[in-house]
Amino acid sequence: MSDDDTMQSDSPQNLRNRKKEREEEETPKPQTTATTTNSKWSNAWTRFLFSVPMIGGFILILWLGPFYVALLVVSLQVKSFHELMVIGHSKYSALDLPWYRVLNWYFLGVANYFFFGESLTSTFRNLFIGEEYLNKLASYHRFISYWLYLGGFIAFVLSLRKNKYKVQFTLFGWTHVVLLCCVVQSHLIIQNCFQGLYWLLFPAAMVICNDIMAYFFGICFGRTPLIQLSPKKTWEGFIGGAFSTMIFGLFLSAWMYQFKHLICPVEYDGTALVISNCQPGYVFNSQTFAVPSAIQTLLSIFGISWSEFVIRPITFHGLFMALFASVIAPFGGFFASGFKRAFNLKDFGDLIPGHGGVIDRMDCQFLMGTFVFVYYYSFIKSVTVNSVLQIVYGMETDHQIDLYTALGESLADRGLL
Numbered sequence: 001m002s003d004d005d006t007m008q009s010d011s012p013q014n015l016r017n018r019k020k021e022r023e024e025e026e027t028p029k030p031q032t033t034a035t036t037t038n039s040k041w042s043n044a045w046t047r048f049l050f051s052v053p054m055i056g057g058f059i060l061i062l063w064l065g066p067f068y069v070a071l072l073v074v075s076l077q078v079k080s081f082h083e084l085m086v087i088g089h090s091k092y093s094a095l096d097l098p099w100y101r102v103l104n105w106y107f108l109g110v111a112n113y114f115f116f117g118e119s120l121t122s123t124f125r126n127l128f129i130g131e132e133y134l135n136k137l138a139s140y141h142r143f144i145s146y147w148l149y150l151g152g153f154i155a156f157v158l159s160l161r162k163n164k165y166k167v168q169f170t171l172f173g174w175t176h177v178v179l180l181c182c183v184v185q186s187h188l189i190i191q192n193c194f195q196g197l198y199w200l201l202f203p204a205a206m207v208i209c210n211d212i213m214a215y216f217f218g219i220c221f222g223r224t225p226l227i228q229l230s231p232k233k234t235w236e237g238f239i240g241g242a243f244s245t246m247i248f249g250l251f252l253s254a255w256m257y258q259f260k261h262l263i264c265p266v267e268y269d270g271t272a273l274v275i276s277n278c279q280p281g282y283v284f285n286s287q288t289f290a291v292p293s294a295i296q297t298l299l300s301i302f303g304i305s306w307s308e309f310v311i312r313p314i315t316f317h318g319l320f321m322a323l324f325a326s327v328i329a330p331f332g333g334f335f336a337s338g339f340k341r342a343f344n345l346k347d348f349g350d351l352i353p354g355h356g357g358v359i360d361r362m363d364c365q366f367l368m369g370t371f372v373f374v375y376y377y378s379f380i381k382s383v384t385v386n387s388v389l390q391i392v393y394g395m396e397t398d399h400q401i402d403l404y405t406a407l408g409e410s411l412a413d414r415g416l417l
Contacts, residue, residue: 047215050353055208062197066266067273069200070190074112077186079358081108081178083348088174091343092167099159100168104175106152111179114145115187123194124268126393138394181366189369195376197275198262202252202318203372206325207364209248214241214330230337233330242326249322253314257284283313283380317380324371325364332367336360 061068085104120127121138128134137144160168192199218237226233256262257280264278288310299306336359340346349357392400411417 046353047355050355051212054352058204062201065273066193066197066275069193069197073186073190073193076358076362077112077182078108079351080186080362081182083357083359084178084182085175087343087345087348088171088178092171095164095167097159097164097168097171098161099155100171103152103156103159106155107149107175107179108183110145110148110152111183113148114142115183116190117141117145119187119191119194121394123191123266124273126270126389127268128393185366185370188373189366192369192372192376194266195381196263196265198256199372199376200369201262202249202256203321203325203368204365205252206245206249206322207329207368210241210245210326210330211364212241213244214238217241217244227334229334229341233334238330242323245326246319246322249318249325250315253318254312257312257314281382283317286310286312317375321372321375325368328371329364329368332364336363 058072061072085101089100117137118141121141128138156168156172189200192203214233214237216237217240218232218234221236221240222234224235225231226235226238260278260280261275263280263284264276266273267276268274288308290308291306296307336348340348347356348359351357352361355361392403395403408417
């Protein structure tokens with residue numbers, strides 16, 4: 001080959017052509033539609049295989065009782081906290097920050113001590129009767145919690161190092177946001193459980209149903225992208241999941257009210273937390289409601305007379321919770337998707353094959369649990385004998401006697417005694 005041929009073969013144009021050919025050879029060929037479909041169904045099968053034992057285990061824990069349900073929620077909270085803290089730490093792991101991990105777990109312990117102490121002292125005050133040191137812990141619980149937090153705060157200030165201030169304060173804020181997302185919301189879920197397992201099981205079932213049916217409709221009929229944060233979500237899956245969840249919620253609420261084990265609140269019987277032997281409350285009993293006058297007038301035009309109807313209020317509440325689980329709770333998942341994109345993550349973890357980490361399963365549940373807590377205390381919670389007794393148990397003995405005397409006199413004056 002002559003020098004002219006060599007120069008021509010190594011010309012810039014030829015070099016660019018050869019580079020383009022190599023890039024085309026190294027670039028992976030796009031998957032065919034058949035391959036993509038097979039991958040979707042393979043992932044769906046994996047999710048199903050691991051969903052069955054998870055649901056079975058959840059039902060077993062429900063059968064064991066409220067203490068084990070609370071223990072499960074705490075376990076999920078701790079694992080969620082760990083997954084999020086690992087993400088924050090991985091970005092700055094090379095900086096060798098002093099006391100970072102120790103302080104994270106310390107603040108988690110203090111937060112749990114405060115919130116669960118609040119639950120016990122307000123809901124199960126009789127648990128502390130008879131033991132002087134327990135009664136003191138209950139009386140000064142908030143004061144003790146505050147000083148425990150101050151201990152961690154002072155330790156953080158002492159751990160600050162020159163040239164690392166910005167990173168340390170960033171991670172300090174990160175820790176508190178994670179505590180807000182995990183500890184506070186898990187505490188509210190446990191509060192729901194204490195009001196009756198129904199308020200934990202029904203909302204959780206709505207989220208699970210919506211997740212499964214949206215996934216199914218998305219695989220079978222999904223064509224139109226729903227939101228940029230989560231490209232796999234489709235309008236077909238979103239609408240199909242919502243419709244299915246509303247129907248399922250209607251039937252589930254009509255079935256669950258029959259079981260006292262699910263609708264009665266938790267109480268302390270002197271030895272353990274147990275389901276109380278209550279009478280079903282207002283929302284679980286059939287009630288008569290008047291048809292709005294506007295509707296009566298409209299129906300009268302067609303010769304239809306309808307002035308009242310009988311229904312259990314829990315049906316309305318169940319439908320509203322199903323609607324929230326279908327329309328609003330998925331935004332917890334969208335938030336998590338955006339979070340993963342911000343940190344270039346596929347999943348929060350790999351604990352559950354086909355599902356990812358705990359947060360990948362709990363993102364919507366945390367949002368749903370918080371909503372149920374607010375909804376229950378806004379529209380359903382009523383004053384009961386047990387709730388009043390918890391307040392009385394926290395009073396001094398002399399004040400309890402005064403209350404007893406005053407209540408007896410009041411009842412006698414009204415001819416009730």
